[in-house]
Amino acid sequence: MYQRMPFSNDELDFTYPLPANSKERPACYIYIHNGKVVTYPANPSDSPIILHENVEYGQDKKIIQYVGELDEKLCYAVGLESHEELPEGLQLVLLRDLIGQVDERMLALAGRAVQLVEFELTSKFCGRCGSVMQNLEDRGKKCSKCGFFVYPRISPAIIVLVMKEDEVLLARSSHFRPDMYSILAGFVEPGETLEHAVKREVMEEVGLKIKNIRYFASQPWPFPNSLMIGFIADYSDGEICVDGKEIIDAGWFKRDKLPLFPTKTSISGHLIDWFINMAEN
Ligand SMILES: [Zn+2]
Structure with missing residues (x-):
């Protein structure tokens, strides 16, 4: 049914504030x-x-x-x-x-x-002093007493497809359904660039160094307020090493020998689909 990723919204006009009339x-x-x-x-x-x-x-x-x-x-x-x-x-x-x-x-x-x-x-009340918040001209709110600002919460998370020649890195999280594998993802930490977050997540989850990080696409994922930012990267160095807790298995897979992976409902499915079709282009 979907040509693009669910929750992507480039045809809707989200201009704010409201028109004068x-x-x-x-x-x-x-x-x-x-x-x-x-x-x-x-x-x-x-x-x-x-x-x-x-x-x-x-x-x-x-x-x-x-x-x-x-x-x-x-x-x-x-x-x-x-x-x-x-x-x-x-x-x-x-x-x-x-x-x-x-x-x-x-x-x-x-x-x-x-x-x-x-x-x-x-956001009715200030998270710092508990006073009533007032609406600003934009989507933000400001505390009537201490001046603290808040905006709708959006939590950026990176997701990355790592390639090594004609193979893709897929991993199994402990909370996936049986036999399901996917690419790596994680929330961006305060103070990080997106590229830094991509490198850190891959190192933390499978112990690999990567290079040539490039942007793929993004997808709002409102469960509850993520923004998934997708990247592609190339393997650089290291041997796969999983922690056995959050990630219980990981490996390199060829296009014609892929395990069960997410559908194109999510950006992970779109990235894996891109990898599958890459050989044909
Ligand atoms: Zn306050």
Whole structure:
């Protein structure tokens, strides 16, 4: 179903703040409760519907966030504090379960809406002094007392496909399902460049040195707020050595002898697919 990576959003207009004539513009709403998305039940052959034309419920809720513009409509996220007020027939669906069920733009919109509502819920009060936070012109908030700033949390994580001639490095994490292998990934540490994080993760997880690090693509991954930044690199030096805890196995694999690996739902699947197709180009 997806031509690109789920949650990628380059067709949506996320310009902020709202346009000046926002009050007169047609609007649509996406309802969020506890990280889940409210959907209209659809026929088995149809996609679930996540955009609602009116604020039908939850009008009294303060959590209404502008998400972006879609087909001339301004789209807002409405955070519901309770699901008990949901009219009969509507369903709460996990964001993850919408992958492959709704089109790319809807999924990107839903991923963004869930994160913006979560930010609103978790930034009411200052993390430093506990005072009430005030909205800034942009997405940020500022403490009314001590001046502390916060912005929606985005956690950058690198993911890297390492090659050695015609082989790819794949590893098995202890929390993967049986027989599943993937490429290496990890969160960026404070003070690191992305390239530094790539080198560190590969050294930490398999004990190898790498070189020729180059950018591949990125993917928002809203579980809960990651931004995956994909790279390709070449093997430089060392023997594979895994810690046996987080990574329980790793090895070099040829294109025609790959183990089970992630689908193209994630950037890891796209990187491995790139490696498979590289020989043909
Ligand atoms: Zn404060």
